[in-house]
Amino acid sequence: MNRITATYEIESPIGITKAAEVMAGEQSTGTFGKIALETDELRARCAAQIDELTVNSVGHSPSLPSRFSSNSYERGIVKISWPIDNLGTSLPNLMSTIAGNLFELAELSAIRMTDIGLPKVFAKTNPGPAFGATGTRGELGAHDGPIIGTIIKPCVGLSPAETADLVQILAVAGIDFIKDDELQANGPHCPFPKRVEAVMGVLNAHADKTGKRVMYAFNITDEVDQMKRNMDLLSAHGATCAMVCMNSVGLSGLRAARDHGNHIIHGHRAGWGLYSRSPHIGISFPAWQKLWRLAGADHLHVNGLASKFTEPDPVVAESAKSVQTPVFYDRGPAHLAMPVFSSAQTIWQIQPARTLLGNDDFIFCAGGGIMSHPGGPGDGVIALRQAADAARAGISIEKYSRQHPQLRAALDVFIKPTLDLG
Known part of the structure; x- marks a missing residue:
């Protein structure tokens, strides 16, 4: 063609x-x-x-x-x-x-x-993701199953020290991945340089002590030159992942971030409803994501199953699968990215997410699904990992929970959502 x-x-x-x-x-x-x-x-x-x-x-x-x-x-x-x-x-x-x-x-x-x-x-002039699923797993060390992640909440208002304190709790809990909220970039109450220093101080110390490196996606969204300075700061502190609000910086901004430094690019689609909500005008995600991937996104948000947003489950499923579909079929895994499920996700949605993809190459972000566990964030992370293990074993989480108390406690707290995957 x-x-x-x-x-x-x-x-x-x-x-x-x-x-x-x-x-x-x-x-x-x-x-x-x-x-x-x-x-x-x-x-x-x-x-x-x-x-x-x-x-x-x-x-x-x-x-x-x-x-x-x-x-x-x-x-x-x-x-x-x-x-x-x-x-x-x-x-x-x-x-x-x-x-x-x-x-x-x-x-x-x-x-x-x-x-x-x-x-x-x-493909010659738009090289696509530098890392994708394989590179992301490599940065996390030996890792099986989906990547269990969360978002810093409250979205804004925490100081750098308070953010780092929360990160410490999550790291000890065994989390794989943490991201800034899209609303938190470089506000006066939580300046980007101080946040990077505080958070990476915690995560580097945790890696030295335990051998486990937790990935943190810092929101670098800004003017292009400032994004580059932000990424240089990430490199100086040993951070490996930069989050970009793609609709805010555009394709050129996303490509500039991909080409500067050597960071995994976590693509957040804040503002997506402008393009997608109406059936009468806009752009479908399967079309748009091809361009975001060519511009360099390694991770792409796709909403969550039974989420708080307007997109129905079949649309979320189509979006997630499109991210793992080659743009150019003769390039093998090149240009594949990791779908990111988020928004009102709990232990109930991991198994359906894995089933629709047929693999574990996705990031599963839960906020309240971790923080609201009756045993605390540590048990929240463990429960999500147990739900993922059940999915990989082909066992229902109800049955699996009989021998796994953290998952059992989560089932008692989180209401099973109604899913519609056809």
């Missing part, structure tokens, strides 16, 4: 066929009127093509406000392709092409991008 493709669900008051023609023209050689320099030769070389078109339904009212009115609104699927020579392999310029002005076209009363197809040449 030497062309870039994008697939969209669209709705139009002028009909799917005409709307697709407008989309292809707007995002390549066309404009609202014929111009002299738009020659037949130029169009043949650079124009976008409509590769597929399917009408699925017809309605009588628009899904979104539209300047054009009609008594009939066709809805369907359109796949458009572009020659790679229009833009090269730049991810920011790719976004301008496949998700640019077409989201504003008056000829569309709904548009959602659902998939992206890229030529393999993108």
Whole structure:
């Protein structure tokens, strides 16, 4: 394949066929009127093509406000392709092409991008994750099963010393992974340099004493130059993981973080609902995550099963599996990332998460699912690990809990959620 493709669900008051023609023209050689320099030769070389078109339904009212009115609104699927020579392999310029002005076209009363197809040449200039699952496990030492993690809570308000005190409790409890909340970056009450110094002082001492190195994802999100300085500080203190709020810094910011230093990039998708919540406009996660991975994300948040957010379980499952699906199938494990389950996760969701993925290459982050255990955070971590062991053994957690008191206590506290995985 030497062309870039994008697939969209669209709705139009002028009909799917005409709307697709407008989309292809707007995002390549066309404009609202014929111009002299738009020659037949130029169009043949650079124009976008409509590769597929399917009408699925017809309605009588628009899904979104539209300047054009009609008594009939066709809805369907359109796949458009572009020659790679229009833009090269730049991810920011790719976004301008496949998700640019077409989201504003008056000829569309709904548009959602659902998939992206890229030529393999993108892999040469966009190397993807530097670590992924294998590298993450390597930084943690010998490690079996899913990575058990948590988030610093409360989200903001703790001082560097108070953050370090909580990290000490979690490290002693046996946690594998801890992350800053996305709201905590470099606030005056918890400055980034002091937080790094305090937290890594605890974790380095814990590693020296026990041999177990806990991974901490520090939120480096900032201007690009400041993110680089933040990563230099992480290196100076022996930290291995940098968290980036991807929608805040963009693809270029994410790539800059990937290329600077030698850190695992924990990709947080704060703001994701702007792109995903409406079925009538936006971008699907399976499409977006391809670009985040090419830009260098090693870990990608996918929400959690039976979480507090709006995405239903089948969408979460599709998102998690997409992160472990190759962008380019001839590259083996290259470009694979680790899905991160979080939001209202307890001992009940580990087994379904493992079942839908068919492997242990995921991070399972629980806040209250650890902190609210009646035996304290230590027993909370142990209970989650026991739930993971039960999943790997193919035993229900109810049965497994008979010989594992920490898991038994967790079952008595955490209400079993209703899952809908089809």
